Amino acid sequence: MVSKDEKLNRIKNDIFEKIEEYYKVKGEKSFIPGKDRILYAGAVFDEKEVISMVDSILKGWFGLGAKAREFNDLFSNYLGVFKTVLVNSGSSANLLALSSLCSKKIKKPIKKGSEVITPAVTFPTTFNPILQTDLKPVLVDVDIATYNCNVEQLKEAVTSKTSAIMLPHTLGNPNDMDTVMDIVEDYDLYLIEDNCDSLGSEFDGKKTGSFGVLSTYSFYPAHHITMGEGGAIAISKKDMQLYRTIRSLRDWGRDCWCEGDELSPNGACKKRFDWEINGIKYDHRYIYSHIGYNLKPTEIMTAMCLEQFKRINKFTRKRRENFQYLYNNLKKYEEYLILPVHHKKANPSWFAFPITVKNDAGFSREDITSFLEKKGIMTRLIFAGDITKQPAYKDISFRISGPKKNAENIMTNAFFIGVYPGLDMPRLKYINGIFNDFFKEVK
Template sequence: MSHRKDRLLAEVRAYHREQESGGRFEPGVTEIWPSGAVLDANDRVALVEAALTMRIAAGSDCRKFESAFARRLGLRKAHLTNSGSSANLLALTALTSPVLGERRLRPGDEVITVAAGFPTTVNPIIQNGLVPVFVDIELGTYNATAEHVARAIGPRTRAISMAHALGNPFQAAEIAELAEAHGLFLVEDNCDAVGSTYRGRLTGTFGDLSTVSFYPAHHLTMGEGGCVLTSNMALARVVESLRDWGRDCWCEPGESNRCLKRFSYQMGTLPEGYDHKYIFSHVGYNLKATDIQAALGRSQLNRLDEFCAARRHNWRRLREGLDGLPHLLLPRATEGSDPSWFGFVMTIGPEAPFTTAELVAFLEERRIGTRRLFAGNLTAHPAYQGVEHRVSGTLTNSDIVTGRTIWTGVYPGLTDEMIDYVVTSIKEFVAARG
């Protein structure tokens, strides 16, 4: 049987080589995506091998990935989820658990967040009956600063939940210090920034909880998938319960009595000895990932350093190639950081002789993919009209990025030739318009 499996997987590698023998880059014809997965023969083999085991739910590959990923970030626990959005939901919801006693977040409590970002950083705040407090960002880094956060803290503030913008770290150390000084929880949305560092320390390690996405656009992919990480074992236990239906039992699926007390518990008003596998301590969800997803994630994790290096290389090539170009504010790394970039962001100056729409149309016509800075100012969207919130100060820069900011790709699937074509195209566009 093992020989047959070996032959099958060898055929999978051969099949991959056939599928990947693509043509040369043709400027203006070949699509230059802003983001995407980079998959090799090992990834394809990992998926097929996992499928051959017929483990179609969460199992050993999930546990192995969780252990390896937690070690990679230097944290104690990682819990795989079915998406990065679910990871954010679990992280925020965990802070409402009765297990936390007086520190738990309750409806009406405030959570500081950024107005210019992706909805699923903010939505769990609202979904838990909490009140988002929106702060502005600075142009160039596209992050809120510790000063923004400090000004936003009020008598009902209980937590901070922020994302590192396009891989560029926010001032994580200073904001973590603020959180500690004021008794606030910090949730670090690290979905766009795996491998980034701030003051020599990996992002995703400053908060009480951090989250990651494994959607194809991100640094590692499982197709879909996400992760919640923490070194706080009480919070880790809550996250696991919420992810797994709200159950109190911590046995893995297929296990029956790891604690050796399965029929000795008395909880709530249940009869003594009620089966612990069916005692529920949280109003939870089912947000687990599968072994097939985790098998791909384990293969991808072997290439994380390579992927991060490629993102930094592509970003630097764009930044150096466009340096000094008029009418475009180019991005800069947060002082003290080394970003593993998610994208290359540009803001069109107010006096530019062209519009955002004109630049986007020009690039898209040349098959150069562009994206907005996610939602721009979230408070302007129909979904958030009528939602209770507070704004700290003004959202001037959030409004600017809504109208005048775009980004292009730096993901590892892009070649130097592609990056140079993006540079040449943007220069040509700006020069033609004076």
């Protein structure tokens, strides 16, 4: 007699085989030049991610579970950090990073009202947590071809009120981490690396995201790996208080730090029901030591991310190759365009290919981006540009350290195109051809 479990396994395998067949028939999407749009980014996945997600659905455990544990360990090993905590977006990771460093539960909490230095050209939710945690933003200019913080201004911006630096590695390009770490150590500051756009990038052979006390990741489809929406926060050095604080703030503010997932639903400590508050016996999982959030992703999302992460080295290689292929062609237009530059110790895993149109180019950013867009090549701007110029921030008081000349230039003249692993040779050749056509018209 075939047991129920055997029957279920057989059906499950049939489903998985059908999914495989679906993706085999679907195959790679061929490219019709001039008809198909070339995205600036997108999820690259196949039956493996879908089977992993369906497997989680059939299992019926939707909260974080075994796959999340596996991902956290693999990801921490890859970065060379102490712990990783999954969240539901890169924005949530940034909010958790600053919120946890302000918590009274950690050894040296950031004082309310102290200053956090960050670049003027930024993504809104890299910047917003500074305001959301009642800290004061201090803006520094960026360098034109790296799009990263100007390190001289960064150093000059430090005062006795400075507590932290919120540092994105813009579009995958690592900051000058020798100088940044000198500043962090000299002035005893917290460094948070917004590594949302730079998973796989390295500085001096060390992964970005492993320098700061905390680093953050986005797994939105435009990023290096994806789980639909989602993200993570990594803690670089062993610090159980900080780890528990991050978990607590992510999970409604609860005090209990046991995983409490499918592997140990009643907690691993076996003391869950032995706690009390104000003389009342109370379940540890319902004791709240922070005013928290719920920023958790689901196990189904994690199932996708786990499979995506197995591809990270291939993705990183392809991003670098695509960047180089586009660079080799665009180099001949340096009379008109400022091409991206990286520090000599940096090995970026590019998120995208940034370009700034020179002031004396004889054409505007809109001329070139509308030409590219009309030919089906997606372009994007460098996020918010100079954040002080965005309508949401018109009433915010910033301390601005030095002139923001480059921030203004970038907001006016810069844009980016994609380098993501979904760009194959026919698409890359098409992009180069369209740039060549544009410059034939300009010359």
